[in-house]
Amino acid sequence: MRTYFPVAMVSKNPDHSVEIEISEEISGLRMTRQRREVYRILQQQRNHPTANDVFMRVKDRLPNISLATVYNCLEALVQHGIIRQVNFDRESSRYCPNLSEHGHFHDATTGVIHDVSFKPGINLADVLDLPPGAIIDGVEVTLRGKLVTS
Amino acid sequence: MRTYFPVAMVSKNPDHSVEIEISEEISGLRMTRQRREVYRILQQQRNHPTANDVFMRVKDRLPNISLATVYNCLEALVQHGIIRQVNFDRESSRYCPNLSEHGHFHDATTGVIHDVSFKPGINLADVLDLPPGAIIDGVEVTLRGKLVTS
DNA sequence: ATTATAATTGGAATAGTTCTTGATATTGAT
DNA sequence: ATCAATATCAAGAACTATTCCAATTATAAT
Structure with missing residues (x-):
């Protein structure tokens, strides 16, 4: 069975924690426990984490996961378009679950990376x-x- | 003496080889022999070379130069806006003497990198x-x- | 259940780049 | 021209993000 979209379903618990259901398979990629947890973190922590950020975070649920596996999972998810x-210059790669076409604005003051979408009707190739x-x-x-927050 | 622009003067010799004069100082950066040669190569070889490309090429004229020095020179030139x-993904950094605002088109077939300018009147922030x-x-x-060359 | 395939692990290896240290060169003041 | 202060250079070690490798474990197909 090939599941396309939606790929994850978000539901709120009585205590307001967020539960994410992730299908058995996404775009032909088998969702192993490791891949599922890695993907869950990207869904929840949408601040463009590095592989190492994900690694530290995922250890809460999978204490024995290795950094190599995190890299493997991230690569598999990228390869399957999930x-x-x-990349910003030559810094560590970051990962992003936002699949819509968008750019990134890097705030030098805070280090925060904001997704930036194109104005409707704009085709970059045209300009x-x-x-x-x-x-x-x-x-x-x-x-x-x-970001000047006057 | 502070020299701004033009920073390099190109003249053709009778044998069609290109001679580039580079001022003693550019934008406040002292042009040492090493920096001058590194810069000269970027002017002549406008295919976005890596530090290592520059290193191999500069040894023709400065056989004793080290890779570290090439990196130092490139960094100094970058710092001074020369x-x-x-960067493309996490590949080796490449260097480019074209200071006008422009983007890059990477041809997957040949690996060649083309400079791409914005259409006149376009301000990226506006779109x-x-x-x-x-x-x-x-x-x-x-x-x-x-690049489809039909 | 058995077998084949795929995924995971931990550590070693790699590549590009930066750092360190000592030597060398250049500048500016005398 | 001399000297001190500063800047640059060279060589190799160190660093870091990532990939590779070999052995183990998990999953799927028969």
Whole structure:
């Protein structure tokens, strides 16, 4: 059985904790215990964690998981288009469950990374002078700056 | 004496080889022999070389230069805004003497990286839904795809 | 249940880059 | 020109994020 979307169902418990159900299989990827927990963390902690952030966090539920496995799980999830890998310069890769096309704004003051969407109707390729014959199959937009909260 | 722009003067010799004069100092950075040669290579070889590419190439003229020095030179040039450092995912950093605001198109077939400029009048921040209060001081655009040369 | 396939683990290996230290060169003041 | 202060360079060690490897464990198919 191939499950596509929705891939995770969120339900609230009486104590307001959030429970996430994750299907047995997503986009053809078997959801093992490790992959399920890694994915759950990305769903819950939407601040673009690094592999190591995920590793530390996932140990609450799977104390014996290894960092290599976290890398394996993240790679499998990326390969199957379930999450996105995001790179800022040569810093550690970060991971993001937001699949809609979006860029990232990196706030230099706080270090927080905000998702940034394109204004409706905007096609990035239209505002760029592309070399003739270019077929685009991936776009990355990164902004850096400060957030002035006057 | 502080020299700003132009920073390099190109002249053609009778044998069509290109000679580049580089001032004693650029944007407050002393042009040592090593920095001058590193910069000269970036001017001549405009295919976004890595530090190691530059290292191999610069040894023609400075056989005793070390890789560490190439890294030092590149960093100094970047810090002083003379060249740009460009990162694609977590691959080796590449360096680029094109200071005008531009993005990069990475051709998956050939591996060649093309500079891509914004169409005139386009301000990237205008086509994005930025978080309120965001002050942008840096933009990075990377495109991936194929170049179909029909 | 048996077998085949896939996933996980922990540690070693890798690659790009940065750091450290001592030597060398350059600058500015005298 | 001399000297002190500063900047740069070289060589290799160290660092870090990530990948690889071999052995074990889990899951799926028969």
